Amino acid sequence: MSQLETVTLEHLPPSHKIYLCLFKDVQNPDFLLTQLRSRNADFEYAFIDSTSLISRLHLLAAVFRAVNGLLGDNLRTPNVHSEIVLSMSASNNIAEAYQKFGITSGTKHVTIVKVVFPTDSVPVPPNADDVWAHLSENVEGTPLPLTDDNIAGDTDWAKMHKVYKMNGGPAARLDKMSLDDKVRRKEKETLALGGMALRGT
Amino acid sequence: MATAESTGTEADEQRQHQQQQPQTSSYPLPAILTYPASAPPHLVAQGAEGRVYKTTYLVPDLQCAFKYRPPKPYRHPILDQRLTRQRILAEARVLVKCRQEGVPVPAVYGLDENVGWLAMEWIEGEPVRAKLNQWLSSRAGEDVESNQKLIDLMVKVGDVVGLLHKHGIVHGDLTTSNLMLRPSSKMGASEVKSDTDTLLDGDIAVIDFGLASQATQVEDRAVDLYVLERAFASTHPRAESLFDQWLLSGYKSSFKQAPVVLKRLEEVRMRGRKRSMLG
Ligand SMILES: Nc1ncnc2c1ncn2[C@@H]1O[C@H](COP(=O)(O)OP(=O)(O)OP(=O)(O)O)[C@@H](O)[C@H]1O
Numbered sequence: 237m238s239q240l241e242t243v244t245l246e247h248l249p250p251s252h253k254i255y256l257c258l259f260k261d262v263q264n265p266d267f268l269l270t271q272l273r274s275r276n277a278d279f280e281y282a283f284i285d286s287t288s289l290i291s292r293l294h295l296l297a298a299v300f301r302a303v304n305g306l307l308g309d310n311l312r313t314p315n316v317h318s319e320i321v322l323s324m325s326a327s328n329n330i331a332e333a334y335q336k337f338g339i340t341s342g343t344k345h346v347t348i349v350k351v352v353f354p355t356d357s358v359p360v361p362p363n364a365d366d367v368w369a370h371l372s373e374n375v376e377g378t379p380l381p382l383t384d385d386n387i388a389g390d391t392d393w394a395k396m397h398k399v400y401k402m403n404g405g406p407a408a409r410l411d412k413m414s415l416d417d418k419v420r421r422k423e424k425e426t427l428a429l430g431g432m433a434l435r436g437t
Numbered sequence: 438m439a440t441a442e443s444t445g446t447e448a449d450e451q452r453q454h455q456q457q458q459p460q461t462s463s464y465p466l467p468a469i470l471t472y473p474a475s476a477p478p479h480l481v482a483q484g485a486e487g488r489v490y491k492t493t494y495l496v497p498d499l500q501c502a503f504k505y506r507p508p509k510p511y512r513h514p515i516l517d518q519r520l521t522r523q524r525i526l527a528e529a530r531v532l533v534k535c536r537q538e539g540v541p542v543p544a545v546y547g548l549d550e551n552v553g554w555l556a557m558e559w560i561e562g563e564p565v566r567a568k569l570n571q572w573l574s575s576r577a578g579e580d581v582e583s584n585q586k587l588i589d590l591m592v593k594v595g596d597v598v599g600l601l602h603k604h605g606i607v608h609g610d611l612t613t614s615n616l617m618l619r620p621s622s623k624m625g626a627s628e629v630k631s632d633t634d635t636l637l638d639g640d641i642a643v644i645d646f647g648l649a650s651q652a653t654q655v656e657d658r659a660v661d662l663y664v665l666e667r668a669f670a671s672t673h674p675r676a677e678s679l680f681d682q683w684l685l686s687g688y689k690s691s692f693k694q695a696p697v698v699l700k701r702l703e704e705v706r707m708r709g710r711k712r713s714m715l716g
């Protein structure tokens with residue numbers, strides 16, 4: 237059964253469809269990486285290492301920014317998928333964004349996003365079944381819905397604190413407070429969104 | 438907005454209300470707000486420089502305040518874009534900084550500095566201005582100076598202003614309209630009722646950082662306090678007498694360098710008095 241989710245984000249046009257999926261315990265990260273590096277057009281996806289995800293909303297904020305850039309003809313990278321990876325970052329350095337948020341040969345769990353929309357050359361973009369067929373054939377891993385619970389255990393907090401400049405204050409303050417874990421995660425998500433919004437400014 | 442119950446400042450409130458009347462038709466939305474959303478944009482404020490819409494962001498259960506600074510036809514487009522960009526980014530930077538330091542302000546969700554919008558957390562509740570006027574009118578003729586609820590409110594406000602200053606932020610437009618009183622996370626549902634006794638309960642959040650700066654000058658801080666003091670005097674004269682004793686004690690409790698600022702405040706007041714005598 238397809239585990240691919242079609243998400244609708246607030247304030248985006250229905251012409252742009254967003255597909256999401258999480259694969260746990262991925263066995264072939266090197267294969268996927270090779271496809272990306274050789275710019276295989278069949279592999280136009282944003283692959284996000286799940287250790288770099290704080291929450292589902294964290295990812296959605298990056299997807300929104302990338303699609304907003306696409307709509308405004310204001311992309312900093314070659315396409316909307318690379319733009320999603322860059323949009324996760326708090327800095328404008330594209331190579332660094334790939335290193336920190338993208339897939340590496342050490343990646344275990346990967347979150348995949350695909351954005352499709354009609355273009356002149358492809359007026360009817362692939363549908364959810366097409367995308368799912370391709371993913372399930374090429375990603376060796378356990379597909380799961382992208383929920384906060386399914387990624388909660390994977391977050392690399394040391395990395396998140398560093399990339400979103402929470403070290404030296406904010407992270408320590410939040411970690412000291414007697415907060416519910418969900419509340420703490422939520423507040424760190426908020427700080428991440430702020431860092432992403434101010435990327436490179 | 439429940440502003441109708443105020444007493445001495447009723448006319449004032451009405452004026453404010455009229456200014457904020459949505460004029461949806463004459464202003465085009467930014468493209469991003471023309472696409473579907475669970476809660477379509479609802480204009481809540483129309484200022485000289487920008488508009489604030491209430492709408493959803495990313496997902497249906499996330500409410501946001503969407504600030505949009507439309508292009509100004511009378512300004513040169515290149516200059517206009519640069520100014521808009523700078524203002525959006527300046528406001529977002531201050532909000533993010535505050536949030537990192539734990540100062541209660543709206544979280545930044547996203548922005549597009551080229552188009553001129555900033556999406557931030559929607560703060561529930563009402564401005565202190567409205568709550569305080571409702572509360573004061575429910576106690577018409579009463580001596581409120583030693584009322585514990587009012588004292589607590591003044592201390593809470595001072596405490597938050599002290600936090601801002603402690604972290605190097607000067608707000609630039611401190612009024613009771615820019616201080617929101619939101620239901621406390623600790624308040625149970627049963628407590629969230631319109632009983633006048635609980636009107637002043639809740640937590641303070643500061644909004645509208647459009648004129649804020651990252652400043653650490655004594656003078657800027659003193660002027661920030663002075664502006665707030667004058668706002669109390671003109672909008673809530675019956676609460677003004679609590680400013681010195683209670684609001685400033687909250688300020689001192691959260692900000693170690695308060696004494697030098699308060700000393701400067703005396704000078705700023707003096708200048709203010711001279712100016713009003715001359716003028
Ligand atoms: N985060 C928020 N949550 C709830 N309401 C808000 C929020 N931000 C703004 N508002 C509402 O919108 C009104 C106007 O907001 P604000 O004062 O920030 O904008 P402005 O005065 O139009 O812009 P500026 O002063 O930056 O040019 C506020 O008085 C408040 O009623």
Ligand SMILES: [Mg+2]
Nearest residue numbers: 484610645647
């Ligand atoms: Mg304002």
